Amino acid sequence: MREGTNRVEAFSDGVFAIAITLLILEIKVPHAGPEEHFWTSLVGLWPSYLAFLLSFFVILVMWVNHHELIRMVEAVDYPFFFANGLVLLTVTFVPFPTAVVAEHLNTPEAGAAVAFYCATFVPNSLSWGLLFYTIHRGNLFKEEVTPEEISRIRGSYAVGPAVYLVATAVAFYQPWLGLAINCALWILWVRLCYRSKTVDAEMQRRRTTGHHRTASQG
Amino acid sequence: MREGTNRVEAFSDGVFAIAITLLILEIKVPHAGPEEHFWTSLVGLWPSYLAFLLSFFVILVMWVNHHELIRMVEAVDYPFFFANGLVLLTVTFVPFPTAVVAEHLNTPEAGAAVAFYCATFVPNSLSWGLLFYTIHRGNLFKEEVTPEEISRIRGSYAVGPAVYLVATAVAFYQPWLGLAINCALWILWVRLCYRSKTVDAEMQRRRTTGHHRTASQG
Amino acid sequence: MREGTNRVEAFSDGVFAIAITLLILEIKVPHAGPEEHFWTSLVGLWPSYLAFLLSFFVILVMWVNHHELIRMVEAVDYPFFFANGLVLLTVTFVPFPTAVVAEHLNTPEAGAAVAFYCATFVPNSLSWGLLFYTIHRGNLFKEEVTPEEISRIRGSYAVGPAVYLVATAVAFYQPWLGLAINCALWILWVRLCYRSKTVDAEMQRRRTTGHHRTASQG
Amino acid sequence: MREGTNRVEAFSDGVFAIAITLLILEIKVPHAGPEEHFWTSLVGLWPSYLAFLLSFFVILVMWVNHHELIRMVEAVDYPFFFANGLVLLTVTFVPFPTAVVAEHLNTPEAGAAVAFYCATFVPNSLSWGLLFYTIHRGNLFKEEVTPEEISRIRGSYAVGPAVYLVATAVAFYQPWLGLAINCALWILWVRLCYRSKTVDAEMQRRRTTGHHRTASQG
Numbered sequence: 001m002r003e004g005t006n007r008v009e010a011f012s013d014g015v016f017a018i019a020i021t022l023l024i025l026e027i028k029v030p031h032a033g034p035e036e037h038f039w040t041s042l043v044g045l046w047p048s049y050l051a052f053l054l055s056f057f058v059i060l061v062m063w064v065n066h067h068e069l070i071r072m073v074e075a076v077d078y079p080f081f082f083a084n085g086l087v088l089l090t091v092t093f094v095p096f097p098t099a100v101v102a103e104h105l106n107t108p109e110a111g112a113a114v115a116f117y118c119a120t121f122v123p124n125s126l127s128w129g130l131l132f133y134t135i136h137r138g139n140l141f142k143e144e145v146t147p148e149e150i151s152r153i154r155g156s157y158a159v160g161p162a163v164y165l166v167a168t169a170v171a172f173y174q175p176w177l178g179l180a181i182n183c184a185l186w187i188l189w190v191r192l193c194y195r196s197k198t199v200d201a202e203m204q205r206r207r208t209t210g211h212h213r214t215a216s217q218g
Numbered sequence: 219m220r221e222g223t224n225r226v227e228a229f230s231d232g233v234f235a236i237a238i239t240l241l242i243l244e245i246k247v248p249h250a251g252p253e254e255h256f257w258t259s260l261v262g263l264w265p266s267y268l269a270f271l272l273s274f275f276v277i278l279v280m281w282v283n284h285h286e287l288i289r290m291v292e293a294v295d296y297p298f299f300f301a302n303g304l305v306l307l308t309v310t311f312v313p314f315p316t317a318v319v320a321e322h323l324n325t326p327e328a329g330a331a332v333a334f335y336c337a338t339f340v341p342n343s344l345s346w347g348l349l350f351y352t353i354h355r356g357n358l359f360k361e362e363v364t365p366e367e368i369s370r371i372r373g374s375y376a377v378g379p380a381v382y383l384v385a386t387a388v389a390f391y392q393p394w395l396g397l398a399i400n401c402a403l404w405i406l407w408v409r410l411c412y413r414s415k416t417v418d419a420e421m422q423r424r425r426t427t428g429h430h431r432t433a434s435q436g
Numbered sequence: 437m438r439e440g441t442n443r444v445e446a447f448s449d450g451v452f453a454i455a456i457t458l459l460i461l462e463i464k465v466p467h468a469g470p471e472e473h474f475w476t477s478l479v480g481l482w483p484s485y486l487a488f489l490l491s492f493f494v495i496l497v498m499w500v501n502h503h504e505l506i507r508m509v510e511a512v513d514y515p516f517f518f519a520n521g522l523v524l525l526t527v528t529f530v531p532f533p534t535a536v537v538a539e540h541l542n543t544p545e546a547g548a549a550v551a552f553y554c555a556t557f558v559p560n561s562l563s564w565g566l567l568f569y570t571i572h573r574g575n576l577f578k579e580e581v582t583p584e585e586i587s588r589i590r591g592s593y594a595v596g597p598a599v600y601l602v603a604t605a606v607a608f609y610q611p612w613l614g615l616a617i618n619c620a621l622w623i624l625w626v627r628l629c630y631r632s633k634t635v636d637a638e639m640q641r642r643r644t645t646g647h648h649r650t651a652s653q654g
Numbered sequence: 655m656r657e658g659t660n661r662v663e664a665f666s667d668g669v670f671a672i673a674i675t676l677l678i679l680e681i682k683v684p685h686a687g688p689e690e691h692f693w694t695s696l697v698g699l700w701p702s703y704l705a706f707l708l709s710f711f712v713i714l715v716m717w718v719n720h721h722e723l724i725r726m727v728e729a730v731d732y733p734f735f736f737a738n739g740l741v742l743l744t745v746t747f748v749p750f751p752t753a754v755v756a757e758h759l760n761t762p763e764a765g766a767a768v769a770f771y772c773a774t775f776v777p778n779s780l781s782w783g784l785l786f787y788t789i790h791r792g793n794l795f796k797e798e799v800t801p802e803e804i805s806r807i808r809g810s811y812a813v814g815p816a817v818y819l820v821a822t823a824v825a826f827y828q829p830w831l832g833l834a835i836n837c838a839l840w841i842l843w844v845r846l847c848y849r850s851k852t853v854d855a856e857m858q859r860r861r862t863t864g865h866h867r868t869a870s871q872g
Contacts, residue, residue: 007445007503009225014453014668017232021240021310022457029317038322038330056310060303064296067225078500082626085496092457092492099465104474112474190300227661232450235668239676239746247753256758256766274746278739282732285661408736443663443721450671458675514718518844521714528675528710535683540692548692 004075008084012070015088016063019095023052023059026099047105054183055098058121061186062091065128072149073135074142083127083134090124105175114175118167118182125160132157160185222293226302230288233306234281237313241270241277244317265323272401273316276339279404280309283346290367291353292360301345301352308342323393332393336385336400343378350375378403440511444520448506451524452499455531459488459495462535483541490619491534494557497622498527501564508585509571510578519563519570526560541611550611554603554618561596568593596621658729662738666724669742670717673749677706677713680753701759708837709752712775715840716745719782726803727789728796737781737788744778759829768829772821772836779814786811814839 027048030041066087076084097117104113132153135141141150163185171178245266248259284305294302315335322331350371353359359368381403389396463484466477502523512520533553540549568589571577577586599621607614681702684695720741730738751771758767786807789795795804817839825832 007449010228010446010449011453011499013225013228014232014450015457017229018236018454018457020306021233021236022461024310024313025240025243025461027314029314029321038327042318042334056307060300063229064299067299081500081503082496088456089492092460095460096463096465100478103465109474116478228664231661231664232668235665236672238742239669239672242746242749243676243679245750247750247757256763260754260770271743274743278736281665282735285735408732443667446664446667447671447717450668451675454672454675458679461679514844517718517721518714524674525707525710528678531678532681532683536696539683545692552696
């Protein structure tokens with residue numbers, strides 16, 4: 001039924017999984033002297049831990065969004081491959097600004113580093129908008145997807161670039177506030193839950209109509 | 219039938235596979251002088267080999283556990299994605315404490331390094347518990363899964379954090395004993411084999427009822 | 437139906453996904469002094485960004501081509517595995533010439549570095565030709581694939597090595613022109629769109645004959 | 655039908671794909687002075703290129719073998735997971751001896767480095783034997799797999815450890831001869847082609863009985 005999206009899902013899952021796992025390579029083992037400094041050096045890596053956590057979370061949120069979006073797609077075409085590739089490009093780029101933030105968060109350049117981090121999500125959110133537009137224009141959504149759902153998704157995508165721009169501007173003067181705005185957007189995305197209600201309902205129906213062999217015994 | 223879990227399995231498999239393979243990057247090629255020292259320098263990497271073996275084993279055990287747990291799951295929902303993401307976060311973190319142990323195991327800081335290693339499995343085991351709780355609360359288990367099985371799994375998850383805390387405390391004074399307690403828990407996990415007996419039985423039934431085209435010729 | 441190609445697709449998707457994601461590791465965090473130099477040092481990485489973009493794009497184009505080619509394949513055999521492996525070998529090699537270009541693009545060795553970059557695509561395009569030949573000779577194409585399509589693909593593969601050789605020769609004297617010729621070929625590949633019209637038509641037919649349960653309500 | 659092996663295939667494919675792609679990270683960009691030395695420094699990396707090619711080839715051969723072996727497997731059980739994990743452990747280890755060879759092949763330590771490289775394939779071939787034994791003892795083979803095929807595979811696995819031991823011993827005195835013996839074994843593996851004739855025949859039958867919708871028009 002969804003054969004058309006199988007391989008693009010596999011490739012995208014691979015890229016998301018690798019990008020999210022490569023983040024750990026940016027946390028370098030500290031080299032301390034006598035034992036009492038061992039914990040100090042580990043604790044001194046807190047900017048790396050924080051950057052790791054933030055970027056892990058945002059890539060996870062994006063993977064969930066990708067998963068939900070593709071579930072609403074019936075088949076893929078050529079423009080889809082390249083719009084999807086653009087999203088993946090901005091995802092694979094995440095480890096670099098993450099490393100920049102990790103190295104500068106406890107230096108005087110924290111503001112510039114966080115601004116750079118926030119700024120890299122502007123093209124990311126634009127590429128999500130392009131992917132959505134490509135799916136919509138190519139008539140690739142499943143028939144169950146209602147115009148209301150499509151309007152709702154379009155609305156939530158429109159917010160992204162604006163919030164990231166604000167976060168970037170704020171970060172120059174208040175790096176922590178900039179980071180907080182960024183994270184607030186991600187948490188918003190989690191709450192938006194734009195998953196297809198129709199598809200969920202269909203799955204629910206299948207669960208309740210006893211497609212399990214053992215359902216009658218349950 | 220299990221369509222709902224396909225992509226979360228693919229993504230999780232990717233993260234497990236990458237985390238387990240990245241471990242080898244922590245073993246650096248030694249640079250020795252004349253030939254007689256070549257083997258000495260290779261042998262001198264034993265803490266790296268040991269840390270590699272331990273972490274490979276624990277990620278493998280976790281992948282098997284993940285595989286068995288997801289086999290019992292009918293469908294996934296939003297909370298599941300993030301509880302599962304938390305498990306993956308603690309799995310992708312493993313290469314870092316592994317590298318810390320590898321660099322300090324034959325130094326005076328061995329105790330602290332092993333304690334750090336053991337301590338990082340406390341959040342890991344808590345995240346497994348959260349994932350289990352999310353599946354249970356979301357009513358995501360297959361109908362074949364019996365309350366007895368669910369009780370058994372809950373019990374085995376409850377043991378984890380306690381044992382890791384003990385291993386951490388012991389490691390400060392006896393690093394090797396701490397590592398041994400850690401490994402004992404992993405071997406216990408292997409033995410627990412909480413795989414769904416019901417699902418196995420179903421698979422067995424299908425094997426014996428001759429679903430192969432060539433079964434009658436066998 | 438296409439069971440025969442499932443695992444070779446999974447393995448190939450993995451290699452493509454990893455090769456495309458490893459590219460980011462070549463962009464190293466710059467170490468600047470006072471804050472005014474932070475942006476200068478980030479901007480100074482432009483050869484790395486450019487090489488990253490180019491190589492991301494070419495691996496994406498190759499993945500799309502691989503996807504389209506395998507869609508036309510019914511089953512795989514031993515020679516296919518090794519011809520496909522040769523393609524993957526040249527894909528996994530891409531991060532190395534990419535790093536060479538990134539480090540030399542703003543040095544006097546730019547010409548030689550770009551020539552090396554272009555030259556590495558000669559064996560790549562030859563391996564695609566070998567893969568095509570292996571599929572054709574092994575009679576592995578689906579029955580829907582017409583001789584016209586096969587002729588068209590053969591023609592587009594024949595162009596590759598020649599263009600890459602020209603780009604290599606030009607790059608010695610005009611590195612930017614050499615890069616431009618390379619990219620022109622990739623854009624040409626995107627336009628060629630050799631996807632199986634027959635397979636597409638079949639998918640279209642299935643979409644319009646209402647295989648969705650909810651199609652009648654749509 | 656082969657549901658039981660789906661996820662272990664996905665995980666194994668991931669590990670193979672990552673191990674084979676990480677090899678490129680061992681080839682470091684050379685830093686030459688004036689332009690005439692650019693090519694000299696690139697050519698001077700020949701031990702890295704050679705080690706990359708050899709290890710890419712052996713991991714590809716192993717992936718093909720894994721693919722063929724799992725095709726003959728009906729379902730997986732707990733011992734299978736860990737025997738398969740042991741094979742993957744020795745596969746993920748390959749990048750390390752590869753890097754050792756690459757750094758020492760044009761030094762006086764070439765003999766020792768190649769001996770180490772060959773020696774690491776002894777546990778690898780033993781782990782393949784254990785995997786085979788686990789499948790056989792667990793009665794996991796498909797019913798179509800004949801005793802003759804099983805005998806043939808067992809025979810080819812028995813050869814591996816012995817040849818690797820010989821290659822290791824020879825490499826101390828004649829590194830190139832040791833490498834040649836190693837490669838000869840890999841080429842032998844390719845020729846052995848222990849793929850299930852029965853499974854192939856079944857696939858052939860399905861192809862010829864017109865399971866394509868469009869077969870009658872072909």
